[in-house]
Amino acid sequence: MLEGEIRIEVRAGRWSVELNGAVGRRHKDVDPLQDEDLEAVPDLIEEARSWQGLVEHFSPRYWRVPLPALRQVGGLVRNRLLGWERAQDWFVAMEQKARREGRVLRFVIDLDESTAELAHIPIELAFSGSEWLFKRRREPSVRVDANLESVPLSRIRKGDRLLIATAHSDRAQYPTREELRAHAEAILKVARDAGWQAEWLEDASQQKLEAALTRGHPIDVLYVACHGEEDPERSGRLVLRGEKGDDSLTGDTLAKWASDQAERGRNLKAVLLSACSSATPGGTGSGGTAGMAQWLLKRGKVLAAMGYRKPVGITWALGFAERLLALLQQEQSLEESFAEVRWNQDDSDPQWALPLLYTRRWDAGMEALQGITAPTQQVPAGLPALRSVRPRPPRSYFTARQRELAELQQWLSAPGRAVITAVAGEGGIGKTELATVLAQECHEDGRPVIWLERPLDNLRESLLTLIRAREPLFQPPPEASDDDLATRVRNLLSPYGGLLVLDDVSDSRGLDALMPGGGWNVLVTTRTAGLLSDVRDVPLSALEPEDAARLLSLVAWRQEQVPSAQIEAALELVKELGGLPLAVEVAGDTIRTQGLTAAEYLEEFRSGRGQAGSDKDRVARVLTRSLDVLGEQARETMHALAVLPRVGASLEMVATTLGIREPEAARRLDRLVRHHLATFIGEQGLYAIHPRVRERLREEAAEDRGAWNRLHRGAAEALKNLVKWVEAAMGSSVGVAEERWRTVRARLDSTDTSAWQEGCQATGIFDPLTSLKLTPLLGAACTTSRRRRLPACVRRSSPSLLLKRGRAEAPSEAQCPGSPPVLVDCGTPRPSSPALRFCRSR
Numbered sequence: 062m063l064e065g066e067i068r069i070e071v072r073a074g075r076w077s078v079e080l081n082g083a084v085g086r087r088h089k090d091v092d093p094l095q096d097e098d099l100e101a102v103p104d105l106i107e108e109a110r111s112w113q114g115l116v117e118h119f120s121p122r123y124w125r126v127p128l129p130a131l132r133q134v135g136g137l138v139r140n141r142l143l144g145w146e147r148a149q150d151w152f153v154a155m156e157q158k159a160r161r162e163g164r165v166l167r168f169v170i171d172l173d174e175s176t177a178e179l180a181h182i183p184i185e186l187a188f189s190g191s192e193w194l195f196k197r198r199r200e201p202s203v204r205v206d207a208n209l210e211s212v213p214l215s216r217i218r219k220g221d222r223l224l225i226a227t228a229h230s231d232r233a234q235y236p237t238r239e240e241l242r243a244h245a246e247a248i249l250k251v252a253r254d255a256g257w258q259a260e261w262l263e264d265a266s267q268q269k270l271e272a273a274l275t276r277g278h279p280i281d282v283l284y285v286a287c288h289g290e291e292d293p294e295r296s297g298r299l300v301l302r303g304e305k306g307d308d309s310l311t312g313d314t315l316a317k318w319a320s321d322q323a324e325r326g327r328n329l330k331a332v333l334l335s336a337c338s339s340a341t342p343g344g345t346g347s348g349g350t351a352g353m354a355q356w357l358l359k360r361g362k363v364l365a366a367m368g369y370r371k372p373v374g375i376t377w378a379l380g381f382a383e384r385l386l387a388l389l390q391q392e393q394s395l396e397e398s399f400a401e402v403r404w405n406q407d408d409s410d411p412q413w414a415l416p417l418l419y420t421r422r423w424d425a426g427m428e429a430l431q432g433i434t435a436p437t438q439q440v441p442a443g444l445p446a447l448r449s450v451r452p453r454p455p456r457s458y459f460t461a462r463q464r465e466l467a468e469l470q471q472w473l474s475a476p477g478r479a480v481i482t483a484v485a486g487e488g489g490i491g492k493t494e495l496a497t498v499l500a501q502e503c504h505e506d507g508r509p510v511i512w513l514e515r516p517l518d519n520l521r522e523s524l525l526t527l528i529r530a531r532e533p534l535f536q537p538p539p540e541a542s543d544d545d546l547a548t549r550v551r552n553l554l555s556p557y558g559g560l561l562v563l564d565d566v567s568d569s570r571g572l573d574a575l576m577p578g579g580g581w582n583v584l585v586t587t588r589t590a591g592l593l594s595d596v597r598d599v600p601l602s603a604l605e606p607e608d609a610a611r612l613l614s615l616v617a618w619r620q621e622q623v624p625s626a627q628i629e630a631a632l633e634l635v636k637e638l639g640g641l642p643l644a645v646e647v648a649g650d651t652i653r654t655q656g657l658t659a660a661e662y663l664e665e666f667r668s669g670r671g672q673a674g675s676d677k678d679r680v681a682r683v684l685t686r687s688l689d690v691l692g693e694q695a696r697e698t699m700h701a702l703a704v705l706p707r708v709g710a711s712l713e714m715v716a717t718t719l720g721i722r723e724p725e726a727a728r729r730l731d732r733l734v735r736h737h738l739a740t741f742i743g744e745q746g747l748y749a750i751h752p753r754v755r756e757r758l759r760e761e762a763a764e765d766r767g768a769w770n771r772l773h774r775g776a777a778e779a780l781k782n783l784v785k786w787v788e789a790a791m792g793s794s795v796g797v798a799e800e801r802w803r804t805v806r807a808r809l810d811s812t813d814t815s816a817w818q819e820g821c822q823a824t825g826i827f828d829p830l831t832s833l834k835l836t837p838l839l840g841a842a843c844t845t846s847r848r849r850r851l852p853a854c855v856r857r858s859s860p861s862l863l864l865k866r867g868r869a870e871a872p873s874e875a876q877c878p879g880s881p882p883v884l885v886d887c888g889t890p891r892p893s894s895p896a897l898r899f900c901r902s903r
Contacts, residue, residue, distance in 0.1 A: 063082070066080070066081040066082065067168060069184075070179070071176050075092060084155055100219055103128050105126070115181075134322060136189075136190065143194070152194075158516075161450075161513070162526075167203065168242075169422065185202065186414055191672070191679075196408075199397050199406060203399075215330050216394050222278055222282070223257050227244070228285075229287075234558045241685050245263070258278075267301060270318075275318055284386070289337040289338050289353075292312070297368075298310065299334070299336055312352075313360075316353075328364055331364065331365040332361075332367070336469045341368055353366075354417065357419075364420065367417070368416070368419075370415055371415060381406070388408065408653075439507045439508055447511075447774070449530070450526060452856060458616055458646075460612040461604055462601070462740060466495065469495070472597060476606065477554065482584055482599060484496060486737060490586075490737075513564065524549075524575070525546065528553060550577060551576070558579060558582075563583065572585070600840075603640030604635075609640045612649070613659070616645070616653065623659075637666065641680070641751070672830070685738070696769075698729040700762040702739060703759045706809070709742055709745065710779070712746070717781050730748050780812060786801060787802055
């Protein structure tokens with residue numbers, strides 16, 4: 062666990078924002094958010110134009126806040142509190158460190174809730190424009206009290222006791238006793254399956270609950286499902302059953318019972334309250350807070366407590382609790398389980414921001430004492446266990462790649478000898494995710510795992526990470542060189558066996574220093590094909606349409622199959638995305654969070670509007686990242702490919718466009734292919750780039766008008782040469798002419814000259830383009846009719862070519878002699894053989 066603290070308090074009329082964590086401290090005083098800040102947010106009714114009013118209107122008891130307005134409010138929260146540059150750098154550094162060290166990242170939010178102006182700030186809503194900052198899967202964000210001592214992560218284990226208390230209120234129609242009974246039975250089943258000891262108090266009263274907590278067997282987890290009410294003086298109320306109907310249990314009383322139990326060494330691990338207003342911040346009660354969950358930590362000495370900041374839909378709350386307990390059944394920590402359940406909630410329902418989890422600081426030492434450790438490692442006798450450095454957990458929607466995974470599993474099944482392999486592919490293709498799955502399996506099998514992300518960016522730090530897997534407190538002598546550290550790595554790690562993952566490597570220089578030797582398997586992920594010699598290569602390609610659609614469905618709709626009404630649009634969308642896993646995943650996330658259909662997203666994507674347009678740019682940045690380190694010649698060559706036909710260009714076309722010799726162009730193109738920036742289509746002899754990369758590079762190239770015009774002059778010359786090549790065979794061989802036409806037709810048809818006409822009209826580009834239009838073209842054969850209009854005949858064969866050559870001065874009709882293929886002259890028919898006529902423009 063890697064913990065980062067976000068502390069906000071009032072100082073001299075301003076808000077003091079302090080960020081603390083393993084990457085250092087950041088601090089800034091900012092102006093307070095005022096109710097007036099909400100007035101600029103559209104779609105908010107008057108009652109929601111204050112912070113307290115806004116939070117109240119999350120609740121279904123009131124009017125619901127529309128998603129666009131909620132995101133704008135989240136943007137206000139994020140920009141004011143956490144939008145300053147050093148804060149953003151801190152979040153990035155924390156995330157990178159957690160990923161590099163394979164640790165779960167937890168954000169601890171410490172608000173001065175006794176201050177009214179801070180109490181109702183919904184910081185969980187902080188929205189960056191693409192994601193909710195504190196709504197992430199398995200990255201918990203919890204509320205804490207800085208004055209409480211540290212505790213380990215909260216887990217429910219086999220043998221732990223769970224007390225379920227439910228109470229129906231006569232004042233409310235829902236939930237009925239029958240609904241509460243069905244809910245309790247569902248939780249009891251989860252408990253029994255997990256090996257917990259569970260009991261259920263139906264129609265719980267104060268007397269029954271007190272007896273169960275203070276006089277019976279020690280309780281580890283208390284779960285209460287009932288109605289709740291705000292009570293600022295006594296830290297909230299739960300509506301239980303009494304002898305004559307409804308009765309109230311205050312937060313003060315419940316905290317006293319929990320405290321009494323703690324004094325006898327029976328701390329409650331967690332109290333989970335499915336009750337309205339059971340974690341309402343602020344107020345003037347006994348502990349400076351009206352929230353029952355908060356007060357249970359402060360006064361009741363409970364280790365963790367969950368409640369709701371305002372009224373909540375009871376059906377929604379019960380479903381949230383059932384999913385939470387189902388994850389706890391898997392011995393995930395409460396913090397991680399809470400984060401995952403909230404992450405899975407639909408963003409269009411603002412209730413996802415209502416549940417708050419209060420806990421204490423994390424103490425790694427206490428957790429270790431409680432035996433919460435990794436699976437037993439398979440290490441040689443007499444050697445201490447290694448400290449694993451693991452990546453983030455694999456995504457739940459890992460899709461396809463079964464063949465590649467099986468190949469890697471077979472490779473991994475032969476420990477005891479030094480083996481190295483590489484997974485290669487373009488950016489966003491899923492290399493890291495595949496390696497993450499393999500690392501998880503290896504860890505679960507008890508083998509040590511060390512994961513180094515971009516290890517060559519800081520070779521010395523990578524070497525120290527390897528050493529500290531064996532010697533956690535190692536500090537290098539000032540005079541120690543990288544070679545000295547590499548020798549120490551081999552001496553320490555070679556007796557072991559395990560999996561070392563070197564993720565995202567772009568250069569082979571320096572890799573030898575990281576090799577641990579012995580029985581290690583070393584897995585390298587890289588965008589560069591052939592980076593390492595004498596290794597097993599596992600190339601990844603785009604997903605098949607069916608697999609891509611399944612991935613889209615898992616992310617967008619949380620189900621295996623695409624909804625039947627959206628299948629056609631979904632298949633069209635994944636085709637548009639080129640089957641690239643990153644692009645499909647990003648699209649699915651936007652569809653889910655913005656409530657779009659696949660067809661709506663596809664329309665936005667193609668037009669470049671809305672979040673889909675931002676997604677397109679984000680994917681393109683990932684795909685072109687390698688280009689930044691390859692130099693200007695590589696970028697210039699990619700620009701040439703971007704202005705040449707979409708289907709691809711030959712070596713000769715690229716060389717002509719750039720105005721360089723073919724051997725030099727070949728060297729450049731080979732380098733791009735090795736780095737998966739371009740693809741070589743062997744059977745056609747063409748070089749092509751991803752559509753998203755092409756769009757981005759066209760925009761980039763157009764920023765320099767001079768370079769843009771030079772590229773298009775070269776491209777026009779390359780295309781003119783293609784047409785001349787076809788024309789050269791017209792007078793000699795029908796077969797050769799037709800074969801050449803079939804070879805080049807796709808390239809000419811896919812050439813879009815609109816940008817040339819719009820951007821280059823005043824630069825002389827139309828000279829070669831006009832020549833291209835007037836070049837004689839080979840038309841398609843007329844085989845089905847003796848009489849056709851010539852323009853229609855040619856238009857069917859090649860729409861873009863007809864546009865390029867201009868309007869032909871042709872007779873209105875042309876004769877086609879019948880069964881043999883016939884090509885028609887636009888002027889006077891002039892046969893060159895018994896079965897062939899040629900189409901020429903004047």
